[in-house]
Amino acid sequence: xxxxxxxxxxxxxxxxxxxxxxxxxxxxxSRAFRDxxxxxxxxxxxxxxxxxxxxxxxxxxxxxGISILSGAHNTLVPKVMAGLEEYGxxxxxLVIVGGIIPEEDRPGLLDEGVDAIFGPxxxxxxxxxxxxxxxxxxT
Amino acid sequence: xxxxxxxxxxxxxLDGEHRALARVIxxxxxxxxxxxxxxxxxxxxxxxxxxxxxxGSPGAGKSTLVDKLxxxxxxxxxxxxxxxxxxxxxxxxxxxxxxRIRMASNVGDMDVFFRSMSARGQLGGLSTATADxxxxxxxxxKDRIIIETVGAGQNEVDVVKTADTVxxxxxxxxxxxxxxxxxxxxxxxxVFVVNKADMExxxxxxxxxxxMIHLRDDPRANLNMGHHGxxxxxxxxxxxxxTGEDQDDEPEPEPVWTPQVVETIATTxxxxxxxxxxxxxxxxxxAESGELDEKARxxxxxxxxxxxxxxxxxxxxxxxxDRGGIEDFASAVVDKxxxxxxxxxxxxxxxxxxxxxRDD
Numbered sequence: 155x156x157x158x159x160x161x162x163x164x165x166x167x168x169x170x171x172x173x174x175x176x177x178x179x180x181x182x183x184s185r186a187f188r189d190x191x192x193x194x195x196x197x198x199x200x201x202x203x204x205x206x207x208x209x210x211x212x213x214x215x216x217x218x219g220i221s222i223l224s225g226a227h228n229t230l231v232p233k234v235m236a237g238l239e240e241y242g243x244x245x246x247x248l249v250i251v252g253g254i255i256p257e258e259d260r261p262g263l264l265d266e267g268v269d270a271i272f273g274p275x276x277x278x279x280x281x282x283x284x285x286x287x288x289x290x291x292x293t
Numbered sequence: 294x295x296x297x298x299x300x301x302x303x304x305x306x307l308d309g310e311h312r313a314l315a316r317v318i319x320x321x322x323x324x325x326x327x328x329x330x331x332x333x334x335x336x337x338x339x340x341x342x343x344x345x346x347x348x349g350s351p352g353a354g355k356s357t358l359v360d361k362l363x364x365x366x367x368x369x370x371x372x373x374x375x376x377x378x379x380x381x382x383x384x385x386x387x388x389x390x391x392x393r394i395r396m397a398s399n400v401g402d403m404d405v406f407f408r409s410m411s412a413r414g415q416l417g418g419l420s421t422a423t424a425d426x427x428x429x430x431x432x433x434x435k436d437r438i439i440i441e442t443v444g445a446g447q448n449e450v451d452v453v454k455t456a457d458t459v460x461x462x463x464x465x466x467x468x469x470x471x472x473x474x475x476x477x478x479x480x481x482x483x484v485f486v487v488n489k490a491d492m493e494x495x496x497x498x499x500x501x502x503x504x505m506i507h508l509r510d511d512p513r514a515n516l517n518m519g520h521h522g523x524x525x526x527x528x529x530x531x532x533x534x535x536t537g538e539d540q541d542d543e544p545e546p547e548p549v550w551t552p553q554v555v556e557t558i559a560t561t562x563x564x565x566x567x568x569x570x571x572x573x574x575x576x577x578x579x580a581e582s583g584e585l586d587e588k589a590r591x592x593x594x595x596x597x598x599x600x601x602x603x604x605x606x607x608x609x610x611x612x613x614x615d616r617g618g619i620e621d622f623a624s625a626v627v628d629k630x631x632x633x634x635x636x637x638x639x640x641x642x643x644x645x646x647x648x649x650x651r652d653d
Contacts, residue, residue, distance in 0.1 A: 163323060163386060163413060188387035195409050198394035204401040209393060212406055214315035242312045292319055 164289050166217040169197040169206045171234065174224035179252065183219065186278045192217075192285070203230055207237030210247060216289040222253040227263065235267045246290045250281070299327045303334045306433055311403055314433045318408055321425040324418075332425050338432035340589075342374070345437070345572060346453035348444035348478065349462025354488040356395035357559040358462065358568075359441050363405050364398040365565055366437045372404045374430030376423060378442040378452055381411040388412075392441065406430065412448060420451035421599050424592070427455065444478045453481065455592060457585065458575045460484045460568075463502065466494030479505065482552050483575050486568060490556035502554045548582045550575060605644075612640055 168184045170177050177199055184194045195213055197206065210218050218238075220231060231251060238244040244267060251263060252272045260271050269288065272281050302320075305313035317335075320328040345362075349355050356377065363373045375396075381388035390409035399405040410426065412419045423440060430438050440456055442449045453459050461482035479485075485502050487495055553571045557564030579585040613619050622636045 165319075184389055188382065188389050189385055191382075191385040191387045193381070193388045193390060193409075193411055195390045195393055198391075202400070208401055208403060209407075211311055211403075212315055212408055213393075214312075214319040292316070292323075292325070 164192045164217065164285060165195070165213065165215045166192050166219055166285070167195045167197060167206070167209055167213060167215040168219045168221065169201055169209070170199050170221055171197075171201050171203060171206055171230050172222060172224050172226045173200065174222065175199060176223055177221070179223075180221045183221070183252065183278070183281065186282065187285075190282045190286075203233035203237060206234050207241065207243075210234075210238060211241045211243050214292075215247065216292070217248045217250065217285050220249070220251045220253075222251065222255070225254065227251065227253070227255055228259060231263055231268060232266050238267075246292070248285065248288050248290055250284070252276075252281075299330050300334065303331055306335065306429065307338060309434065311406065314406065314429060315408070317429045318410075318426045321429065322410060322413070322422055324422075328425075332428060335428055335432040339428045340431065342427075342431040342435050342438045343458075343576060344427060344431075344440065344456040345458045345460060346440045346442070346456030347460045347462065348442050348449060348453045348481075349486075349488075350464065350467065351443055353462040353464045353467075354559045355441050355443075355462055356392040358486065358488060358557060358565075359392075359439050360396045360398050361559055361562045361565045362439060362569070363396070363437075364562075365569055367399065367402065367405060371436035372434065373399075373406070374427075374433070374435035374438045375405065375407045376410055376426050376430070376438070376440050377407070378410050378412070378419065378423060378440070378449070380443065381413060386413065406433075406435065418603065419448050420455060421596065421603070423452045424455045424596060450478065450481060457579060457588060458483050458572055460486055460572075462486050462488050463498060465489055465492040465498045467498065483550060484568070484571050485552060485554045486564075487554065487556050488559050490564065491558050495556065499554055499556060506552050506554070548578055550578045550582075608644075609640065612643075616640065 166187055168180050168187070170180050180196065184196050187194045195209065195215065197209060206218070206220070209215075218234075220227075220234065222230065235244060235249070238247060238249075249268050250270045250272060251268050253274075255263065255271050255273060263271060270284055272284075302313050302317060306317050317331055319325075320331060347355055347359060359375055359377070363375060366373050377390070377392040379388055379390045379392065388411040390411060393407060393409060396405070396407050399407070408426065410419075410423065413422075427438050427440065440453060442452050444450070444453075444461065459481050461478060461484070463485055465487060485506075487499050487502065489495065553574075555564060555568045555571055557568055559565075576585075579588070613622070616622075622631075625631050626633055626636065
């Protein structure tokens with residue numbers, strides 16, 4: 155159909171998973187993504203991995219950004235990744251993690267299928283550029 | 294690519310695969326190549342779901358109400374699809390779609406399929422995209438579909454009018470009674486919900502709504518039925534007084550719907566049962582009066598018009614580009630070399646010739 159013109163809009167889910175109660179960082183990144191022209195779905199605080207999986211699958215987001223400050227990333231992130239796998243959503247979702255992730259935990263998360271980890275102090279533009287360059291093509 | 298991929302996707306959607314449903318809605322939303330073939334294919338599988346549209350000002354409690362409604366239907370064993378429409382920035386196209394946060398009652402329940410959509414800045418495109426997404430949920434097998442949108446403008450009114458029943462949420466104390474006299478969003482409601490009914494001013498808001506409903510001489514009722522003095526089916530409030538007409542020996546008067554006012558406290562699910570009952574009354578009315586079929590026809594007509602408009606628009610955009618772009622025309626108009634009417638006449642000429650010269 156020649157009349158169809160593709161309108162590429164990057165969709166992101168910014169997810170707070172687990173028990174930590176601070177989401178200033180998640181708000182800041184949501185707003186920065188919005189201003190970059192992305193559609194951002196913000197999960198709200200205290201989400202269980204199941205909720206994150208449900209939202210990622212249903213919203214068909216290009217990018218899942220998980221924000222964790224609590225130190226529970228080694229337990230929670232693998233659960234999310236396994237759920238995405240189950241619904242066939244792991245391969246074509248770009249997963250990025252932000253927050254407090256100790257250096258020694260990073261290789262493990264990347265092994266789980268996380269595409270990138272952005273620690274405190276990462277310039278916002280760096281994250282936005284990474285998403286723009288790596289957001290998967292939807293087919 | 295193309296045909297095969299799309300057919301496969303439709304098949305997986307009809308098989309109940311959530312990921313395929315999600316992807317079909319994405320294609321509809323972004324109007325990716327092939328999305329029209331998909332919508333054509335699923336069209337035959339639609340027509341089973343009951344569709345409710347919910348609108349109201351920001352902060353009225355729409356998402357919380359939708360959450361509780363969804364839960365109610367789930368408890369009855371029905372599956373639910375929700376489409377929440379949020380505005381996007383006209384400058385960057387960006388949007389924050391936050392309604393999901395309030396869907397707490399249905400956490401982890403995949404049989405509530407909740408999807409956020411944004412306007413993506415195209416004129417009239419939102420209602421087409423929403424209607425197509427509703428078709429996808431319907432074909433997937435959802436029993437109930439809820440469209441939720443902020444009641445901000447014509448775009449949103451168009452969206453919510455694609456539903457069988459329109460619910461307008463009103464905040465207690467949301468203005469003096471002149472607000473109630475203003476046209477627009479209040480005219481489209483089949484059911485009014487005064488949410489946060491525990492707030493001060495709730496009963497006054499209910500009274501004002503009731504008054505508005507009775508004073509308004511429903512223009513639709515007059516058009517459709519040529520009948521005054523609307524009488525509601527399942528009228529719990531005892532209004533809908535009889536007018537002289539009803540005393541005549543007329544045959545059974547056609548059913549007329551008087552909008553109902555329901556009070557809820559969505560956070561505690563109070564009033565949800567009554568709301569569900571009112572929605573069901575309205576559906577019965579739609580079915581018995583024949584309005585359900587009529588609405589379906591009107592919707593189809595509107596869809597066809599909308600598609601024609603947007604396709605013609607695209608053809609004309611291309612024509613403009615071929616002629617050097619709108620900028621040159623605009624400059625010429627500003628410099629008084631020509632005027633907008635002359636330009637329009639000029640650009641449209643080949644199209645008009647083509648359509649009008651076909652008679653022989």
